[in-house]
Amino acid sequence: MDSQFSATDEAFRQEVRSFLNENLSEELREAGRKKTSIWQEKNSAMAWQKLLFDKGWAAPEWPAEYGGTDWSLTQRYIFSQECARAETPGISPMGLKMCGPMLIGYGTEEQKNYYLPRILSGEHIWCQGYSEPGAGSDLASLKTFAASDGDDYIVNGTKIWTSFAQHSNMMFALVRTSTEGKVQQGISFLLIDMSTPGIKIEPIINLEGSHELNQVFFDDVRVPKTNRVGKENDGWSVAKYLLEFERFSISSIELRRLLDRTRRLANETGATGDSLANDPAFVTKLAQLEIDALAMETSEQRVLASLSAGNRPGSVSSVLNAISAETLQRADELAIEVAAYYGLAYQPEALEVGGPAPIGSTITLPMMPSYLNNRMRTIAGGSAEVQRNIVAKAILEL
Numbered sequence: 001m002d003s004q005f006s007a008t009d010e011a012f013r014q015e016v017r018s019f020l021n022e023n024l025s026e027e028l029r030e031a032g033r034k035k036t037s038i039w040q041e042k043n044s045a046m047a048w049q050k051l052l053f054d055k056g057w058a059a060p061e062w063p064a065e066y067g068g069t070d071w072s073l074t075q076r077y078i079f080s081q082e083c084a085r086a087e088t089p090g091i092s093p094m095g096l097k098m099c100g101p102m103l104i105g106y107g108t109e110e111q112k113n114y115y116l117p118r119i120l121s122g123e124h125i126w127c128q129g130y131s132e133p134g135a136g137s138d139l140a141s142l143k144t145f146a147a148s149d150g151d152d153y154i155v156n157g158t159k160i161w162t163s164f165a166q167h168s169n170m171m172f173a174l175v176r177t178s179t180e181g182k183v184q185q186g187i188s189f190l191l192i193d194m195s196t197p198g199i200k201i202e203p204i205i206n207l208e209g210s211h212e213l214n215q216v217f218f219d220d221v222r223v224p225k226t227n228r229v230g231k232e233n234d235g236w237s238v239a240k241y242l243l244e245f246e247r248f249s250i251s252s253i254e255l256r257r258l259l260d261r262t263r264r265l266a267n268e269t270g271a272t273g274d275s276l277a278n279d280p281a282f283v284t285k286l287a288q289l290e291i292d293a294l295a296m297e298t299s300e301q302r303v304l305a306s307l308s309a310g311n312r313p314g315s316v317s318s319v320l321n322a323i324s325a326e327t328l329q330r331a332d333e334l335a336i337e338v339a340a341y342y343g344l345a346y347q348p349e350a351l352e353v354g355g356p357a358p359i360g361s362t363i364t365l366p367m368m369p370s371y372l373n374n375r376m377r378t379i380a381g382g383s384a385e386v387q388r389n390i391v392a393k394a395i396l397e398l
C-alpha cells in the first residue's frame with residue numbers, strides 16, 4: 001500500500017515519524033502497548049494530548065481555522081498509521097472527537113471561542129450525559145429536568161454509564177425542558193461545569209475490574225442559559241448530530257494492531273511442538289478477519305473522504321459502528337484462543353505503566369482485559385440492534 005504515496009506524502013510520513021521518535025517517551029509507548037480500552041488512563045492520555053497540542057496536531061479532523069490541520073485525507077491516514085506503529089496511547093474522545101465537532105456545527109461564536117481552545121489544550125476534559133436509568137436505546141424518554149429560573153436552569157435528575165466523569169471538568173448533557181408534545185421536542189442540550197454545587201459522581205466498576213463508568217446525580221444544579229447549545233427544546237437535533245461523530249470512529253487500525261499481535265503469537269511454537277499457524281480452522285478465522293479489516297478500512301476511508309468534503313458522517317456511521325464492533329469482538333475471541341492460559345491470569349498491577357513483568361508476555365497481557373472491555377462495543381453509543389434499526393430506516397428505507 002505504501003507504494004501509492006507521493007513524494008510529498010512520504011516526506012510527511014518522515015515528519016510524523018521524527019516527531020514521534022523525538023517526543024514519545026518510553027513511558028507513553030508502554031502506556032499505549034498496555035491500553036485495554038477506548039479509555040486510556042488519564043495521565044498518559046493527557047500527556048499525549050499535550051504533545052500533540054504543542055505541535056498543532058491535537059485535532060487533525062477539525063477545520064484549520066478552529067485549530068485543526070489542513071492535512072489531506074492521505075496525510076491523516078499516514079498519521080494514524082504512524083501512531084499505530086509507534087504504539088501511541090489513546091486520547092479522551094469526548095472533547096476532541098465529539099463535543100468539538102458538535103460546537104463547530106452548532107455552537108455560537110462565543111461558545112466556539114471559549115470552548116474549542118480549551119478542548120484542544122486539554123484544559124477541559126469532557127464527559128457525555130445522555131443515558132439515564134430507563135433511557136438508553138430509547139434516549140428521548142430521558143427525564144433529567146432543567147427548570148427555567150431567570151438566566152439559569154436548575155437541573156435535577158441522574159445520568160448513568162457516564163464514562164470518565166470522575167476525571168472530567170465539563171459535561172455535555174441532554175435535559176428535558178418541556179413535557180409538552182412529542183418527547184423529542186422537549187429536550188435541550190446543555191454544557192455543564194462539573195464543579196457546580198449539587199453534582200455527585202458514583203463509580204460503576206467494569207467487568208474487567210476497571211473504573212471507567214459512573215452514575216452522576218444532579219440536585220438543584222444551576223446552569224447558565226448561555227451554556228445551552230441550540231434553541232430551547234431543540235436539543236434533539238444537536239444530540240443526533242453529535243451521535244453521528246460518536247458512532248464514526250476509526251477502528252480498523254486498532255483491529256489491525258490486534259490481528260498483528262495474534263498472528264505473531266500464533267507463529268510461536270507451543271508445548272506440543274506445533275503452532276496454531278498450522279491449524280486450518282485457526283488460519284481460516286484469521287484470514288476472514290484480515291478480509292474484514294480491509295473492508296472496514298476502505299469504508300472508513302470513504303467516510304473520511306466525505307467528511308473532508310464538508311459533509312457530516314450521516315447514517316453510514318451506524319453501519320460502520322455495528323460492523324466494526326462485532327468484528328473487533330471476533331478478533332478478541334481469536335486473541336484469547338491464542339493467548340490460551342495466559343489470558344486467565346488477573347494481573348492489574350502489570351498493566352500499570354512501570355508495573356511488574358507480566359506472567360506470559362507483554363503481548364498476551366492486555367488480551368483478556370481488552371476482550372472483556374470490548375464486550376461493551378456492541379452497546380455503547382447505541383447498541384448493535386439499534387444501529388441496525390437506524391440502517392433499516394435511514395438507509396434501506398424499510
Ligand SMILES: Cc1cc2nc3c(=O)[nH]c(=O)nc-3n(C[C@H](O)[C@H](O)[C@H](O)COP(=O)(O)OP(=O)(O)OC[C@H]3O[C@@H](n4cnc5c(N)ncnc54)[C@H](O)[C@@H]3O)c2cc1C
Pocket residue numbers: 127128129130131132134135136137138160161162163164213376379380381382383384385386389
Ligand atoms: C461501556 C459503556 C460506556 C458508556 N458510556 C456512556 C457515556 O459516556 N455517556 C452516556 O450517556 N451513555 C453511555 N453509555 C450508555 C449507552 O449509550 C447505553 O448503554 C446504550 O444506549 C443502551 O442503552 P441501555 O443500556 O439503557 O440498554 P437498553 O436500551 O435497555 O437495551 C437493552 C437491550 O434491548 C435492545 N433494544 C432496546 N431497544 C431496542 C429496539 N428498539 N430494537 C431492538 N433492540 C432493542 C438493546 O439492543 C439491548 O440489547 C455507555 C454504555 C457502556 C456499556
